[in-house]
Amino acid sequence: MPLSRSAALLLLMGAAGSTACAQAIFAPRASALGAYAALVQDVRGFTANPAGLTGMKDWDIYTTTYTTTGTGGGGFVFSGFGLGKRFLGFNSLAVQYTPGTTLDVVKRATFRIAGLSLATDTLINYDEPLAVGYAARVSDRLSLGIQARMQTEKVSNPQYTLEAINDSLSTILPVQQTYQRDVWFADLAVSWKPADDVSLSALGRSLARITSRGIPSGYDQYALPWTRSLELGAAWSPVQSIRVSAAGSTAKRGALGAEWNPLADLSVRCGLYGDGTLSPFLDAVGVGIGYRYLFFEADASYVRFTSEANRGGTVASASFDPSRIDDLGMSPYAGDRASFSIRAILGNVRETPVRIEGVQLAGGVYPSAFQAMAYRPVGRVRVRNTSNRPVAARAAIFVDRLMDRPTLSQPVSIQPGETADVPLTAVFNDRVKDIPAVTIRDATVTVSAAIEGDYDDEAQARLVIHGRNDWDGTPESLRYFVTPDDPEVIRTSREIMLAAKDSLSGVPSELGQLRRAKLLCDAFAGRLVYVSDPKHLTEFVQYSPETLRSRAGDCTDMTVCFSSLLSSIGISTAFVDVVPPKAPEKAHMFLLFDTGVSPQYGDHVSSNPKRYILRKSKSGRETIWLPLETTAITRGFEEAWTEGAQQYFDDVELGLGLASGWVRIVDVY
């Protein structure tokens, strides 16, 4: 239980220490603290304050065992178990079965029947086996509770009758008479938190009673008393790890308790019980510890009475007075007790303010563009805020092996009851580049509204990850195949530049880029072969090193390769994607590269303005770009340039393709 929540949930239910209902001592946490009703926040010992049940999260299960350490003790007794559930948000219901809350009394008989080996003792049994509680949260600071507790009294008394055998002789016939009476008590409770660290409460105990008629009036001496009382309590948390509580009742009982959390999961408790009718006032002392692990909570406690009189398991007849037993657990005859319990919280233990309503992932992941996935959303998740407060929701996506850790999205603010689409970006690791062919992988999408990193909902979505060479056909995506910083590309281009170093000297700087481009292209003339797509019908693109090694490729491969080579020596390039509207199957792509030459020097590039294009480069300056038909590079730069220029003129100038949109120019940045 987070400490902040412990402090926030200090609910004060009045419990007078030893008049805390017997079932309260059923809970080690309760018995250790003494003034416990203030601190009821779950199914443990809820009969001390049923309004505290609103502290439950979902399912709450609890079981206890104890042993008495007095002279009558020995062995562990199953004390009982409790079960609680929160439902419809602000309602809670709990039931407690406590067969261990029992007092068996053997009233030894003074006599024996001559000639009969019969037990003549009177057996009296008091039980409090059942309690049912219901609580409702009226507001954040106010809760109401009601509970019903069951008590049974059983008297088993051997009776004898004289049976005449003849005129002079009679015999004794034993008859075992057992009488039982069931009593139900009703309690009402209210708890109120005036401040975050203070809680107050009041409990009206045994306000009403329903009893069955089972025990003749002759046994009234064994009846337990019916005492209505008002119990008040208070708890305060001076610091987050400490809680102190106090309680008092109109039955002249009181208690003080304290709980300290030296560690987040560890609790140390102590309590003092007082009885105004006794002298001295102090009736008992309790100590205990609690430990929490995951969704389990284990508690232990020890209660020691200051006076051992009548607590050794045997009392004198004159000292036995059932009318003093208003609490079976803490009766005047109960011995020192050590208790242990285990509690488990099941179900939704956290508030879940958000829910995933749907996940939509993009067409798939292209490993060539995997770096873009870190910035461009790979999909989105629709999240609904199911709480009554605005939340900041973050989504995360994780694909095993291909990601080192889930990628968190930016927080998205969602108002109560509303939905929002949270974009998902994915940071893949280098393994994604090794995927050879299309595969389908599970992507786990989580969403959380808290920073701790726990997610509130989880959805599985299928994520298609394409092969590393797969291309979706768009020039924008083709850019990601361009790898100017690939070592092989750099080495190749530098080798060529180095070999042509001499021819480059003396070239005006304005024409330098043009010259280098020409040299690069001519270097591959004759050494590259144009082939159609090697494996697939469409959209298989080789990376530049692959093209360089295989020395073959289709138009796309060539375009990519030369774009990489040109970029590696600092020349900007762009793809020209042509998709003739009347013949889309004749879609084609070629390359533009930036010569860096200003338009006023156009004559130095070509006397025919149709051979070049004026467009702005990345620097914002208008320069001369040359189109290259990369598949013709094998025939040399000039051929490639001429073909590219012709195509460009026909498609863009004459066909108005660029303006119409069936020609697109995509810069490779």
Next chain:
Amino acid sequence: MKTALMVAAVLVAAQAWAGEIVVQALRGDVSVRHGVTEVWAKVAVGDVLRPDDTMKTGKKGSAVILVPSPQAGSAGARKVTLPAEVIVDMSDVRDLTQEELMLKLTMEKVRASSYQWKSDELQMPSADVVHGADRSSTQVLSASDPSTGVLELNGAHVLYNNGFFATCALKGMEVFRLYPPLGKEFGNRLLVAEALEKAHLRGEALNEYGTIARLDGITPEQELLVHSRIESLRK
């Protein structure tokens, strides 16, 4: 000879009527550059010219071409005379539809503006290997020979005179880009502005007149003329 000429003329007319540009008459130095080639080639009467061809006339050259035109009525073709010292692209000798004109103008604007390719992705760190400017060379380039630009502007005048106002304006703008000094001359820019006006592109014409008004070295008379044009356009 006459017969041959007539037959040729008929043939030419027929071809022009069929939607092709035909060389009807030639005189002096006339050459044609095909497509994106750099070479000026000889041309003969009756040659069919393609839209990607460019015709140049020398100092004493001239040519008459038959251009398909829907306005030419049943003849289906129009005569366009190219005087001396002009360069005309065959692709310009035609009427642009309004749509074509708008598209071309859009392209111009795209080129002229500080337009950056729109991207909805974050700009990734560039993978380019950036080289420093090569300072090894000491050679300085000379600007392109403006005479070519002048010839092209003359061609633009031809277009204007023959009613191809749209292509005239576009050609003018293109020339100004390649030959910036030519774009600073009042007369040249006025041609473009008037062509835009004639092409019913009022807004573009206004922009152009505005640009003219801000030219360096403009005389008061020229300025007055520009302003009056602006005023009349605004009405």
Next chain:
Amino acid sequence: MKKLPVISAALVFACMFGCQKPSPLTVEPPGGTTPGSLEVTVLSNPDTNIAVNSVDSSGVLPADQTQYSGLFLVNTVKYDNGHGVLNVAYASAYFGDRSRPLIVNGKTLGYWGVDLMPISAYPMKIGGIAMTRVPYKIHIGTRDTTFGSMYLAVFAGLQPNLPLAWDDEDPDPTFSSSQFRDTTQPPADLRVLAPAGGSVLSRTKQVDLRWTGGGPIRIVISTYNTLTGKTRPVLQLMPDVNTGSAVIEPSVLALLPRVRYYVFTFIIANRSDRLLGQQQQDRTLVQAASVYNSYVQIQ
């Protein structure tokens, strides 16, 4: 749900942990009484035809009396009916001859009381006091019939622990009929503190008994006919140890008939049982007893 096996194991563990039943609280009988230290015996009614002394005066149960041929009693008897305590001390000697029954209408009503004196010239003495021979009377119908003799002596009181000798002072011990010599030790003086005579007791509540006087004590509860004065013993209670107190629980009182008047007869008796007579087959009871009768009502 991965948590389920863990929960189940935890719960099972917790339940297994507690297999014991809690130890009961034992409430010990009051007054330091050892539990079960009072033996309750239902008394059989003997053949009521045979004349017997009432237990409240003799301190001997009628059933016992029919077993003995001779009764030699020295009793201090107190009668407490709430209006005062009547104190009587007496000795009586009776020896019934079994060979001479009194049969009326086929019923044996008694045995001839042997006159011990004709046989012996010496009078029967008790504690040195000569006993008076008196007729032995048997009640038949509305009349008493004399059937032999018995001997009686009345004392002012008896001193406890002072032995009394039955002795006919016949110097000739060979005389068979009076071969009776015995010494009896009077018991401690018995005084009953509860229930006091005249008390009204409740059947549903326990009855506390308290007395002074040590020695083997018995309490006989008898019905009491206020018209005829006759008593009929119902229950005998015998504490294992005379602690001066005892408790009669309601379940014991439930055994008593639903009549109103009872007498609680407390008897501390020193008894001895002897064989006497010609054939040495007749049993004789020699008793010295303190008897205290408390006449009460039980409602």
